[in-house]
Amino acid sequence: MASSLSALRLRAGTFTRLGSSARWARLSRLAVGGAVRYTSSLPDIEPNRLAIRKRQQLKEVPPLKGLKFGRHFTDHMLTIPWTAEKGWGQPEIKDYGPLSLDPSSAVFHYAQCLFEGMKAYRNAEGRITLFRPDMNMARMNRSAERLALPTFNPDALLACIKQLLITDKHWIPQEPGHSLYIRPVLIGIQESVGISPPDSALLYVICSPVGPYYPDGFKPVALYGTTEHVRAALGGTGEFKIGSNYAPGVYPQKKAIEKGYVQNLWLHGPEHNLTEVGTMNLFVVFKGEDGRYELVTPPLDGMILPGVTRDSILQLARSHLAGQINVSDLPKNLVVSERTVNMKEIVDAAKSGALVEMFGSGTAAVVSPVDRIGYLGRDVHIPVDADGMGPISRPIWKELVGRQMGTIEDNLGWSVVVE
Numbered sequence: 001m002a003s004s005l006s007a008l009r010l011r012a013g014t015f016t017r018l019g020s021s022a023r024w025a026r027l028s029r030l031a032v033g034g035a036v037r038y039t040s041s042l043p044d045i046e047p048n049r050l051a052i053r054k055r056q057q058l059k060e061v062p063p064l065k066g067l068k069f070g071r072h073f074t075d076h077m078l079t080i081p082w083t084a085e086k087g088w089g090q091p092e093i094k095d096y097g098p099l100s101l102d103p104s105s106a107v108f109h110y111a112q113c114l115f116e117g118m119k120a121y122r123n124a125e126g127r128i129t130l131f132r133p134d135m136n137m138a139r140m141n142r143s144a145e146r147l148a149l150p151t152f153n154p155d156a157l158l159a160c161i162k163q164l165l166i167t168d169k170h171w172i173p174q175e176p177g178h179s180l181y182i183r184p185v186l187i188g189i190q191e192s193v194g195i196s197p198p199d200s201a202l203l204y205v206i207c208s209p210v211g212p213y214y215p216d217g218f219k220p221v222a223l224y225g226t227t228e229h230v231r232a233a234l235g236g237t238g239e240f241k242i243g244s245n246y247a248p249g250v251y252p253q254k255k256a257i258e259k260g261y262v263q264n265l266w267l268h269g270p271e272h273n274l275t276e277v278g279t280m281n282l283f284v285v286f287k288g289e290d291g292r293y294e295l296v297t298p299p300l301d302g303m304i305l306p307g308v309t310r311d312s313i314l315q316l317a318r319s320h321l322a323g324q325i326n327v328s329d330l331p332k333n334l335v336v337s338e339r340t341v342n343m344k345e346i347v348d349a350a351k352s353g354a355l356v357e358m359f360g361s362g363t364a365a366v367v368s369p370v371d372r373i374g375y376l377g378r379d380v381h382i383p384v385d386a387d388g389m390g391p392i393s394r395p396i397w398k399e400l401v402g403r404q405m406g407t408i409e410d411n412l413g414w415s416v417v418v419e
């Protein structure tokens with residue numbers, strides 16, 4: 001066991017050293033390349049067939065104060081069935097409630113399951129917007145293709161989701177920092193314990209009102225530099241948002257918590273390359289001797305989930321440097337890098353004072369600062385300012401949230417108006 005593990009590590013290591021951009025290009029083609037298209041001659045999702053069956057008795061919207069992430073769900077859900085024989089069936093908006101599925105359904109045995117996470121915002125005037133939902137739809141289609149589940153027209157699903165948001169619009173909080181978390185899911189429900197491309201599937205969308213991730217100001221997290229488990233591997237499925245990537249991460253998280261940390265910092269290969277933080281993308285900021293900042297995130301090499309927040313942070317910083325937009329208070333003496341970064345570089349930079357900050361990024365928390373990494377029995381400390389943030393994450397976070405909530409004018413075409 002031990003020898004086969006180190007053999008694997010070695011191979012992964014060689015792979016990394018050979019690590020040509022050609023291999024990256026191949027591995028990340030699915031992640032960032034051309035859009036997955038619906039190619040069947042059977043019916044696609046048809047928004048004009050959408051049936052809206054409103055429930056009689058509406059639920060009470062829970063108070064916003066103390067709202068726990070992802071615990072309360074709105075009155076309705078969207079469901080769209082699919083069969084290999086008939087293609088996509090009628091979309092329906094109906095009572096939020098239990099699904100009735102055969103116990104032999106593939107999803108329960110082989111994790112034929114994928115999901116998305118996105119948010120809707122409602123401003124004081126009642127205007128409802130989504131943030132770059134095309135990216136979620138495209139990523140969902142790539143996950144579907146990877147799991148041999150049916151793909152679909154992204155605009156058609158988005159049109160149905162908009163109707164769900166309009167149906168349940170009084171659930172979308174209007175307070176600053178609040179939003180409605182939208183969770184699209186696609187499962188394989190073939191009634192058989194044989195494993196094969198599913199002959200039937202169910203797409204559904206549920207919604208949950210959420211408050212700010214850090215209601216009392218940013219609280220930096222301590223990470224456990226995890227070397228005994230991997231989240232993803234080269235040639236694996238780390239770049240897809242599929243259920244089977246997440247259940248195995250819970251045990252390592254439990255172990256990290258037992259050791260006094262909050263989340264796993266997933267380290268990869270013999271060089272202990274940094275990949276992701278829990279279920280967030282990762283950014284590190286260094287400062288060179290010339291005073292220049294470098295904002296670094298690992299490249300999309302097939303192991304990294306191509307986050308919408310990750311992409312938005314990169315684009316904001318790059319557009320700022322190119323003079324296309326102005327991100328208030330973001331330094332101009334900054335370079336943006338998508339490159340590999342390993343723990344040796346982090347430890348050295350922490351010693352020399354070149355490590356400026358580290359943070360995770362994702363839809364739920366937006367930005368999540370890190371102040372400590374437990375690594376090989378020692379703690380590496382990372383600076384944070386009194387407000388829990390740093391000189392690069394603070395202006396980026398403000399800009400991003402402003403653009404999501406609509407308080408900063410959208411000149412990048414990221415905000416999609418629902419109503």
Ligand SMILES: *Cc1c(COP(=O)(O)O)cnc(C)c1O
Pocket residue numbers: 117241276278279280281305306307308309310361362363364
């Ligand atoms: C969803 C997710 C992210 C963040 O993606 P966003 O689109 O920014 O929310 C990062 N890493 C993993 C593993 C994820 O599942």
